[in-house]
Amino acid sequence: xxxxxxxxxxxxxxxxxxxxxxxxxxxxxxxxxxxxxxxxxxxxxxxxxxxxxxxxxxxxxxxxxxxxxxxxxxxxxxxxxxxxxxxxxxxxxxxxxxxxxxxxxxxxxxxxxxxxxxxxxxxxxxxxxxxxxxxxxxxxxxxxxxxxxxxxxxxxxxxxxxxxxxxxxxxxxxxxxxxxxxxxxxxxxxxxxxxxxxxxxxxxxxxxxxxxxxxxxxxxxxxxxxxxxxxxxxxxxxxxxxxxxxxxxxxxxxxxxxxxx
Amino acid sequence: xxxxxxxxxxxxxxxxxxxxxxxxxxxxxxxxxxxxxxxxxxxxxxxxxxxxxxxxxxxxxxxxxxxxxxxxxxxxxxxxxxxxxxxxxxxxxxxxxxxxxxxxxxxxxxxxxxxxxxxxxxxxxxxxxxxxxxxxxxxxxxxxxxxxxxxxxxxxxxxxxxxxxxxxxxxxxxxxxxxxxxxxxxxxxxxxxxxxxxxxxxxxxxxxxxxxxxxxxxxxxxxxxxxxxxxxxxxxxxxxxxxxxxxxxxxxxxxxxxxxxxxxxxx
Amino acid sequence: xxxxxxxxxxxxxxxxxxxxxxxxxxxxxxxxxxxxxxxxxxxxxxxxxxxxxxxxxxxxxxxxxxxxxxxxxxxxxxxxxxxxxxxxxxxxxxxxxxxxxxxxxxxxxxxxxxxxxxxxxxxxxxxxxxxxxxxxxxxxxxxxxxxxxxxxxxxxxxxxxxxxxxxxxxxxxxxxxxxxxxxxxxxxxxxxxxxxxxxxxxxxxxxxxxxxxxxxxxxxxxxxxxxxxxxxxxxxxxxxxxxxxxxxxxxxxxxxxxxxxxxxxxxxxxxxxxxxxxxxxxxxxxxxxxxxxxxxxxxxxxxxxxxxxxxxxxxxxxxxxxxxxx
Numbered sequence: 001x002x003x004x005x006x007x008x009x010x011x012x013x014x015x016x017x018x019x020x021x022x023x024x025x026x027x028x029x030x031x032x033x034x035x036x037x038x039x040x041x042x043x044x045x046x047x048x049x050x051x052x053x054x055x056x057x058x059x060x061x062x063x064x065x066x067x068x069x070x071x072x073x074x075x076x077x078x079x080x081x082x083x084x085x086x087x088x089x090x091x092x093x094x095x096x097x098x099x100x101x102x103x104x105x106x107x108x109x110x111x112x113x114x115x116x117x118x119x120x121x122x123x124x125x126x127x128x129x130x131x132x133x134x135x136x137x138x139x140x141x142x143x144x145x146x147x148x149x150x151x152x153x154x155x156x157x158x159x160x161x162x163x164x165x166x167x168x169x170x171x172x173x174x175x176x177x178x179x180x181x182x183x184x185x186x187x188x189x190x191x192x193x194x195x196x197x198x199x200x201x202x203x204x205x206x207x208x209x210x211x212x213x214x215x216x217x218x219x220x221x222x223x224x225x226x227x228x229x230x231x232x233x234x235x236x237x238x239x240x241x242x243x244x245x246x247x248x249x250x251x252x253x254x255x256x257x258x259x260x261x
Numbered sequence: 262x263x264x265x266x267x268x269x270x271x272x273x274x275x276x277x278x279x280x281x282x283x284x285x286x287x288x289x290x291x292x293x294x295x296x297x298x299x300x301x302x303x304x305x306x307x308x309x310x311x312x313x314x315x316x317x318x319x320x321x322x323x324x325x326x327x328x329x330x331x332x333x334x335x336x337x338x339x340x341x342x343x344x345x346x347x348x349x350x351x352x353x354x355x356x357x358x359x360x361x362x363x364x365x366x367x368x369x370x371x372x373x374x375x376x377x378x379x380x381x382x383x384x385x386x387x388x389x390x391x392x393x394x395x396x397x398x399x400x401x402x403x404x405x406x407x408x409x410x411x412x413x414x415x416x417x418x419x420x421x422x423x424x425x426x427x428x429x430x431x432x433x434x435x436x437x438x439x440x441x442x443x444x445x446x447x448x449x450x451x452x453x454x455x456x457x458x459x460x461x462x463x464x465x466x467x468x469x470x471x472x473x474x475x476x477x478x479x480x481x482x483x484x485x486x487x488x489x490x491x492x493x494x495x496x497x498x499x500x501x502x503x504x505x506x507x508x509x510x511x512x513x514x515x516x517x518x519x520x521x522x523x524x525x526x527x528x
Numbered sequence: 529x530x531x532x533x534x535x536x537x538x539x540x541x542x543x544x545x546x547x548x549x550x551x552x553x554x555x556x557x558x559x560x561x562x563x564x565x566x567x568x569x570x571x572x573x574x575x576x577x578x579x580x581x582x583x584x585x586x587x588x589x590x591x592x593x594x595x596x597x598x599x600x601x602x603x604x605x606x607x608x609x610x611x612x613x614x615x616x617x618x619x620x621x622x623x624x625x626x627x628x629x630x631x632x633x634x635x636x637x638x639x640x641x642x643x644x645x646x647x648x649x650x651x652x653x654x655x656x657x658x659x660x661x662x663x664x665x666x667x668x669x670x671x672x673x674x675x676x677x678x679x680x681x682x683x684x685x686x687x688x689x690x691x692x693x694x695x696x697x698x699x700x701x702x703x704x705x706x707x708x709x710x711x712x713x714x715x716x717x718x719x720x721x722x723x724x725x726x727x728x729x730x731x732x733x734x735x736x737x738x739x740x741x742x743x744x745x746x747x748x749x750x751x752x753x754x755x756x757x758x759x760x761x762x763x764x765x766x767x768x769x770x771x772x773x774x775x776x777x778x779x780x781x782x783x784x785x786x787x788x789x790x791x792x793x794x795x796x797x798x799x800x801x802x803x804x805x806x807x808x809x810x811x812x813x814x815x816x817x818x819x820x821x822x823x824x825x826x827x828x829x830x831x832x833x834x835x836x837x838x839x840x841x842x843x844x845x846x847x848x849x850x851x852x853x854x
Contacts, residue, residue, distance in 0.1 A: 023436065027436065027438060027439045030439045030442070030443075031438070031439055031442045034442050034443055034446040035442075035446075037446065038446050038449055038450065038455075041450060041455075042455060045455075045456055045460060045461070046304065046308060048462075049308050049312060049316050049317075049460075050308050050311050050312065052311075053304065053307060053308065053311075054307055177290075178283075178286040178287070178289040178290045178293075179289060181289070181290045181293045181294070182289045182290065182292055182293035183293065184293060185292070185293025185294055185295075185296040185297060186292075186293060186296050188296055188297055188300060189296050189299075189300050191300065192300060192303075192304060196303055196304060196307055197303050198303065198394070200394070201299065201303070264653070264656040267653045267656070268650075268653040268654060270653075271649055271650050271652070271653035272650060272653070274646075275639055275642060275646050275647075275650055278641075278642055278646065279639060279640075279641045279642055282641050283641075353635060354635070354637075356597070356602050356630075356632075356635070357630075357632070357635050357637050358637075359601075359602060359620065360600060360602075360625060360629070360630050361625065361654050361655075362622035362623075362625040362626050362654070362655060363622070363654055521604075523602075524601075524602060524603050524604040524618065525603075525604060526542065
C-alpha cells in the first residue's frame with residue numbers, strides 16, 4: 001500500500017509541475033494530431049487498394065490504431081520517462097540517491113517520473129477507438145469492456161517489464177537514446193495486428209517484445225476476436241514477465257553496486 | 262580547398278573511431294530502425310498477394326527490394342538533427358564552434374558522413390538477413406548502381422540542408438518540437454518513406470514533384486528498384502544537385518540572419 | 529606601437545522580455561511584450577599592448593564574459609568600438625579567428641571518447657596548421673604541461689584538471705597572438721591551477737602573446753598579471769597596476785611582528801588578526817601605519833617587524849562593497 005501512496009505522491013508532483021507549462025498541452029495535442037493524420041493516411045492508402053487486410057476490416061484496423069496510440073500515451077507518460085531517468089542515473093552515478101531511500105528500489109525507480117500531458121494520447125486513442133467501434137456497429141457488452149481493460153492493463157505491465165529488463169541488462173554499455181529508439185521502433189510494429197506479420201516476426205512481437213499483448217489483444221477484445229484462452233495465456237505471460245523482470249533487475253542492481261563500490 | 266579536404270578526412274576519421282566504440286548502441290538503433298520498413302513491407306506484400314500478386318506496379322518481390330534498399334537510404338538520411346541544433350544552442354557549444362575559422366556546417370557534414378562508413382558496415386549483415394527472409398527481386402545494371410551510389414550522397418546532402426534549416430528555427434524560438442513533428446509528418450508522406458510515390462494519389466505525386474523530399478528517399482531507392490532510363494537516372498541526379506544548391510543558398514541566407522540574432526542576444 | 533586590443537566606449541545592452549507565468553500571459557506576450565533593458569557593459573574604454581597579461585576582475589554579472597565575447601566576435605556591441613589586431617571582431621573573419629583563441633573553463637571541445645591526440649589533429653586541420661609546426665607546438669606543449677602519458681588515453685577517462693590542460697593545448701595549437709581566457713582554472717585543485725598558470729606565463733613569454741584573463745582565484749591574477757582592470761555593473765572602476773589597486777583601495781596594512789614577551793595586549797595599537805607562536809598579526813589603518821610602527825618599536829621589545837599590503841582578495845572585496853554602498 002505504501003507503494004501506491006508513493007507512486008501517487010510522485011504522480012501528483014509530476015502533474016503539478018507540468019500544469020505550469022500549459023503550452024505543452026497544445027504542443028502535445030498538435031503532435032497527436034500529426035500522428036493521427038499520418039496514421040489515417042496510411043490506412044486510406046491501404047484501403048484504397050483492398051477492402052480488408054489479412055481479414056481485418058477498415059474499422060477494425062482503426063480500432064487497432066486507437067489502442068496503439070492509447071498505449072503509446074501510457075508508455076510515454078509513465079514508463080519511458082522513468083526508464084530514461086534510471087538509465088541517466090546509472091550513467092551519472094546518481095542512482096545512489098534512489099537506493100538510499102527507505103522504499104523498494106524497483107518501485108521507486110518506476111514511479112519517479114510522470115508526464116501528464118502525454119496522457120493526451122490516451123484520450124486521443126480512446127476517441128479513435130470509440131469512433132472505430134461505433135463504425136463497426138458492434139454492441140458494447142460489459143464483459144467486453146472488462147476484458148478490454150484487463151488486457152490493456154496486462155499489456156502495460158508486460159511493456160513495463162520489458163523496458164525494465166533491457167534497462168537493467170544494458171544500461172551501462174549503451175547510450176540512452178538508442179534504447180529509446182529501439183523500443184519506439186519495435187512498438188511501431190503494433191500499428192497493425194500481429195497476425196499480419198510472418199511467423200518469426202509474430203513470435204518476436206509476442207514473446208520478446210510483447211507488442212502483440214499490449215495492442216493486438218486489447219483490440220481483439222473490442223472487435224469480438226478475443227478468446228478466453230488468449231486471456232489466460234496473457235495472464236500467465238504477464239506473471240512470468242513480472243518475475244523475470246524482478247530477477248533481472250536484482251542482478252543488474254547487484255552489478256551496479258559492485259561496480260560503484 | 263586542400264584545407265577543407267584535410268579537415269573532412271580528419272573529422273571523418275574521428276567520427277569513425279568514436280562510433281565504432283558504440284557498435285552495440287548503433288546496432289540497437291538499427292534494429293529499431295528496420296522495424297519501420299519491415300512493417301510497411303509486410304503490409305504491402307500482403308496487399309500485393311491479396312490483389313493477385315501486384316499492386317501499383319509492385320510485386321511482393323519488388324516491394325521487398327524497395328524496403329530493403331530503403332534501410333540503406335534511411336541510414337544515409339541520418340544527419341545532424343534539429344534537436345541537435347536546439348541542444349548546441351542551449352548548451353553554448355555553438356559559441357565554441359563559431360570561434361573556429363570554418364563554418365560549423367562543415368563539421369556536421371564531415372562527422373555524419375564518417376559515421377556512414379560505420380553504419381554501412383553494420384548494415385550489411387542486416388541486409389543479408391532481410392534479403393534471405395523477404396526474397397527481393399532485383400535487376401540492377403552497372404549504370405543504376407553507379408547512379409545509386411551518387412544519389413545516396415545527394416540524398417544525404419539534401420537532407421542535411423533541410424534539417425539544418427529546420428534546426429535554425431531554434432535561434433528564434435525554443436518551442437520547436439511541434440514544428441519538427443509536423444515536418445517529419447510531411448516528409449513521411451511526400452518522400453516515399455511510407456510507400457513508393459507511385460502508390461500515392463496523383464495529386465500527391467504532382468505535389469511531390471515540386472518539393473525536395475522525394476529526392477531523399479524515393480529517387481535513390483528507385484534507381485536500384487525501378488526501371489529508369491539512363492536519361493531519367495541522370496536527370497534525377499541533376500534534380501538532386503538543384504535541390505542541394507537551393508538548400509545551400511537558403512541555408513547561407515538564414516544562417517546570416519541567425520548569427521545576427523545570436524550575436525545580439527548572446528550565446 | 530599601436531595597441532593589440534583597443535576598446536572605446538564599448539557598450540552592450542540586452543532587451544530582456546519580462547514574462548509572466550500562465551497561458552494567458554504567455555499568449556499576450558506574443559503580441560505585446562514588455563522589455564527590460566539590461567546594461568551588461570556600459571561604456572568601457574581600455575587598450576592592451578602586445579605581450580601584456582591583463583587580469584579582468586569583477587563579481588559575477590559584472591560584464592566580464594560579455595566583454596570577452598564581444599572581443600572574440602560572438603556578441604555584437606550595442607555601441608562603441610572594438611579593435612583587435614586591426615580587425616573588427618564582429619565580422620569574425622577567418623584571418624582574425626586564426627590569430628586569437630577563447631578558452632572558457634566550463635566548455636569543452638575535445639572528442640569525449642577518443643584520446644586528446646585525435647582532437648589535436650582535428651584542430652590542426654581546422655586551422656590549417658602546417659604539419660611540422662603542428663608537431664613542434666604540440667610536443668612542446670605536451671612537455672610543458674607533462675601530458676605525455678595522458679594524450680593517448682580517451683578524454684572521458686581523464687580528471688577534470690587533466691582535461692582542462694588538454695583543452696588549453698587544443699586552444700593554443702595554432703599559436704594565437706591574443707588569448708581570451710574566461711575562468712581557465714575554474715574548479716581545479718591548487719596544484720593544477722599552478723601548473724596551468726605557469727603554462728600561460730610561459731606561453732606569453734615565448735610567443736609574446738597578449739592575454740586577457742578573468743578568474744575567481746586571485747592567485748591566478750597575482751601570479752600572471754601586472755595590470756588589472758576592475759569592472760562592476762558594466763563600468764570600469766580601476767585600470768592599472770595590481771600594486772596600485774591595492775594602494776588605492778585598501779584602507780589598511782598588515783603588520784606582522786615577533787615580540788620577546790608575547791603576552792602583551794596589543795589591541796590598543798590595532799586590530800589583532802592572529803596570534804600564534806609568538807608572532808602577532810595586526811591590522812592597522814593605512815594612514816596610521818608609520819605612526820603605529822614607530823610606537824610599537826619604541827614601546828615594546830620587538831624582534832622582527834614586517835609591513836605588508838592587505839591581501840588582494842580582501843582589497844577586491846572591499847572595492848566592490850564600497851561601490852555597492854555608494
